[in-house]
Amino acid sequence: MSVLTRDEAQTRSRLLDVHHYAIDLDLTRGDETFDSRTVIRFTVRGDTDSTDTFVEVKPAELRAVTLDGEPLDPAALDENRLALKNLAPGEHELRVDAAMRYSRTGEGMHRFTDPSDGETYVYTQLFLDDVQRVYAAFDQPDLKAVFDLSVTAPEGWTVLANGVTEHTGDGRWKAATTPLISTYLVAVAAGPWHSVRTEHRGLPFGIHCRRSLAPHLDADADELFEVTRACFDRYHEKFDEPYPFDSYDQAFVPEFNAGAMENPGLVTFRDEFVFRSAVTDTQRQTRAMVVAHEMAHMWFGDLVTLRWWDDIWLNESFAEYMGYQTTAEATRFTDTWTDFGVTRKPWGYDADQRPSTHPVAPENVRDTASALLNFDGISYAKGASALRQLVAWLGEKDFLAGINIHFERHKFANASLADFIDSLAAATDRDVHAWADAWLRTTGVDVLVPSVSGENGSRALTVRRTGERPHRIAVGLYDQNPDHEGRLTPRERLDIDVPQAEPRPIGKLPALVVLNDGDLSYAKIRFDADSFRTVRESLSGLPDPLTRAVVWNALRDAVRDGELPAATYLDIARAHLPHETDLALVDGVLAFAAGQVADRYVTAEQRPAALHTLADLCRDLIRRTEDGDHPGLRLIAVRHRIATTAHPDTIAAWLADGTVPGGPELDPELRWRILTRLAVLGATDEAAIAAELANDPSATGQEGAARCRAALPDAEAKARAWEAMFASDDLSNYLFTATAQGFWQPEQADLVRGYVPRYYTEAVALGARRGPAMADAAGRWAFPAHAVDADTLRLGQECLADADPIPALRRKLTDQLDDLARALRVREANTD
DSSP states (O other), X not given: OOOOBHHHHHHHHHHEEEEEEEEEEEOOSOSSEEEEEEEEEEEEOSSSSOEEEEEEOOOSEEEEEXXXXXXXXXXXXXXXXXXXXXXXXXXXXXXXXXXXXXXXXXXXXXXXXXXXXXXXXXXXXXXXXXXGGXXXXXXXXXXXXXXXXXXXXXXXXXXXXXXXXXXXXXTEEEEOOOOSBOGGGOOEEEESOEEEEEEETTEEEEEEEOGGGHHHHHHHHHHHHHHHHHXXXXXXXXXXXXXXXXXXXXXEETTOSSSEEOOTTEEEEEGGGXXXXXXXXXXXXXXXXXXXXXXXXXXXXXXXXXXXGGGTHHHHHHHHHHHHHHHHHHSSOOOHHHHIIIIIHHHHHHHHTSTTOOOSSOSOOOBHHHHHTTOSTIIIIIHHHHHHHHHHHHOHHHHHHHHHHHHHHHTTEEEOHHHHHHHHHTTOSSOHHHHHHHHHSOOSOOEEEEEEEEETTEEEEEEEXXXXXXXXXXXXXXXXXXXXXXXXXEEEEEEEEESOSSOEEEESOOSEEEXXXXXXXXXXXXXXXXXXHHHHHHGGGOSOHHHHHHHHHHHHHHHHTTSSOHHHHHHHHHHHGGGOOOHHHHHHHHHHIIIIIIIIISOTTTHHHHHHHHHHHHHHHHHHTTTSSOHHHHHHHHHHHHHHOSSSHHHHHHHHHTBOTTSOBOOHHHHHHHHHHHHHTTOOOHHHHHHHHHHOOSHHHHHHHHHHHHHSSOHHHHHHHHIIIIIOSOSOHHHHHHHHHHHOOGGGHHHHTTHHHHHHHHHHHHHHHHOHHHHHHHXXXXXXXXXOSHHHHHHHXXXXXXXXXXXXXXXXXXXXXXXXXXXXXXXXXXXX
């Protein structure tokens, strides 16, 4: 498929003014295809006699095309482009009649049949250029238009869209006319939805899910609506421009690739957010943050949309920042920035240290394939961190004033970085253009290191910087509490601008100096020798979870940089995590300790000891929570105890009894976790997996069974799983991911060794055959991450040099191989 270049988009934008789309979809044509009829009204600008352009469509069959009533030859379609030639200045009408193919990869019009009850659902995911899989369009974000949508659906289905929908009879549905929006924001979700509806401030609100999930949605409906209303009201306090659409629906849809998508008036979420098993409060907080994030997009992205994909940060960084900030301000989840610090921010740090790094606002995104690669930890986590630093430097009042100027200037239109910076500059005397150059046009992570000089009671602090960005940070000074051993007392929090004009007097020597306390900037921090001793002895004695998150991140960075032995990190976790109360910190530290330290940063010979340390840690947490007062902490400990167990007896007994002694009882999620680990350890078989699937035939159960079967330490099981992933295109995106998650296991390195070289060849073929979404899944989940050795690295480098993987896979392989090289360096540093 031809990708759209920036130059082509700019040329077409100068040429065309697109007014209106009338889209008519027929979803009753069978399981494979649906009908799509599109009428586009547009004007050609200019005073030349005639000009040429093109429209994009990717049909299963292009039946008919007319331009101003004259037929065009459907056979003239070149990949996804149909040429429109000799267009005179003035108004035109294009009609396209096509059959379009349903997707099982989460792109275009995705079709899913629920194994629980046989009901079928479809929904669109049109980002970034998957519009063409559903309707014909001038597919670029700055050619906004008004949309009218009609849908024919099977009886018993409900059709949701960007505007309020009306059932007009005989399976026909019509959506209210939209205001001006971009092509990729059009949305349809159709099926026998279970819906819960209410109104707020005169607008209809709705939440929707598959019927089989109805009891679980109903159980959380009050919380979901409470969060939605609170965020909606808070945004109206922040923003002068009112919510710009006629309704607000949130549909939880199956097999969704992203977390959610900001379609105006119809936000789609992955339906794992409809919790069917026990979850922690941190998981509920994450769901609330995603609700807030997507709602922020109604302004950042939908009302004002990027002009071209180089400014994706104007969508995602803002929604990320606003999502966390507004959740903390408006809901019961007040510690969102701790979760951001320990889970999202490392995503940005990691991405920014790979060869694929890019500025938050890159200057040259040449085409749509390149743009798709920038939806990463930089556009989200680093960009949100940069905005948090901007607010600290600029002040929230001026920041919000600039945002509101931006909305007023560009509502229902498009904008660029330059437009946004000009809006900020109109609200402040500070040099925001220089700030943007330093923070948004550069790459990499600065490193801040404290140095304490002087004698006794007249110490001074100097913050050394590796890097070029200015930072406004808080520095926390902490002393040992003489009345409570192991506890630290904050003495003072200093505001310091880096680079400093001169050292900052701090009085007597503190026990601990924490740079970037409060986590308002984006930089790796280090500790002086005295502070590191205090961290080892008293980390859990820090009173603020956000400070503890900063410290844990610093330790994580030091391990990844080969400056802190992996064993020392595990020792610190073993000493302090049993005393931790913040759920996000416990989960985040355990995830890094198990998934990176134990699985990749220590050698195969050292791994059993690492797992033993983590299992003991989890046992301590389970014992600590026996009183039932900390169910979330206990659930996290149980999950990680399952994942780190090296011997099956204990968890097999849990599965047989249907409960962990003292709780919790095993719900489907925990049962599949245990069965997967038992499969890895060779302590279960196909009969047990089939029996569990019979008890839980849901979509999640199907995924659990696929994961377990791929994890069995049996040559035939591995061959079947490999064939399902790479020799057949039958697996949906979710079943592919589940199979890949089960396939590679560190405990089974010898069994799967022969598949490592095959991976590179067959992943390249899969990416070329199945497209970007599946290439992304193959690069993310099917990569042999356990194989930390020079041969795996060499094979991957040869693949990048010679095999020509599609851009989505090339990016994933580049990142995976860099992480693999880092793991090798960490191992080498740990053996020096």
